[in-house]
Amino acid sequence: MTTATKSETILIVDDEEPIRRPLKRMLTKKGYPCLEADCANQAMLRLDENSVALAILDVRMPVKSGIELLSDIKAGYPDTAVIMATAVIEPEVIIQCMKNGALDYIMKPFEFDKVIRSMEIALRKRQLAMTLKDFQDTLKGKVDEQATEIRRLFLASIQSLVFALESKDKYTAGHSRRVSEFTLIIAHYMGIPPEELEDIRYGALLHDVGKIAIDPDIQNKPGKLTVDEYEHIMTHATVGPAIVKPIANQNIIDIIHYHHCRFDGRSKDQTLTGAQIPLGVRIVTLADSFDAMTSERPYRKGLSLDAALREVIRCTGSQFDPEIVDVFIRIPQREIKAIMALQ
Ligand SMILES: [Fe+2]
Secondary structure (H helix, E strand, C coil), X not given: CCCCCCCCCEEEECCCHHHHHHHHHXXXXXXXXXXXXXXXXXXXXXXXXXXXXXXXXXXXXXXXXXXXXXXXXXXXXXXXXXEEEECCCCHHHHHHHHHCCCCEEEECCCCHHHHHHHHHHHHHHHHHHHHHXXXXXXXXXXXHHHHHHHHHHHHHHHHHHHHHHHHCCCCCCCHHHHHHHHHHHHHHHCCCCHHHCHHHHHHHHHCCHHHHHCCHHHHCCCCCCCHHHHHXXXXXXXXXXXHHCCCCCHHHHHHHHHCCCCCCCCCCCCCCXXXXXXXXXXXXXXXXXXXXXXCCECCECCCCHHHHHHHHHHCECCCECHHHHHHHHHCCHHHHHHHHCCX
């Protein structure tokens, strides 16, 4: 058997000093750094301040028993191995302790050879468990990394497709990219932390992905749309989620699905209203509409920045979330203009 590493700290918990002291002396002589505690509370303090490899717990202690302390240690310090020490063999107690995570039990008065053997086995088991846990964590990390990469590649390829489709038409070129940038800048000024922006960014980039399935003649029609044509175009919000569903999460799907929702809930067939609409959706809705207002169309010129801001303010509370409008209109205009210039 491999001898345990002697730098591993041992905690001896027993309310009786005449029991703790000789055990500590013997273990110290064997090269183990030792700590002592005379009750459960003191034991938890020691664990808090030191990295303890193994704790030897007296089963019977006043105030809080070793059995209760065992549960606290397993909950708070799962990497600390535990051996129970008892003066009387009580099978039920021993079985309960083993079920609760103790690796062994030793009898008092201590036979030092048996104590050392039990400790070495416990420390070895602990080492194996930690190696296995490290291995599982590494493996999980690699699997997560690959899943993220696959997702990123998939979303990036759809995004390229959207950009390619948009670039064929001078009236829609750069729309998704600008909507994404407007969305990110609003989210930034709303104080949303960068690590929470990934879904919003993908949702904004892909919000119109369903237009892949729209008849280009209708989409690029220079004049006013008929009711049927308008309804055909609006199907892009239901087609889009189906396209990205195999790989996108619900936050992204919601943005694609609901990006034409109004804040007051008065769009056709709208089921969500106000704050029920996810925040990411409400931001993209404003970003999308603002870009549509300021972009040129075959049948009209794009609005100026001032005129578009006035329109956004006019639609506060009806089409747009007032809180988001409030943030949007305070963003420095040079930052808005820089995004408007993106192609
Ligand atoms: Fe759209």
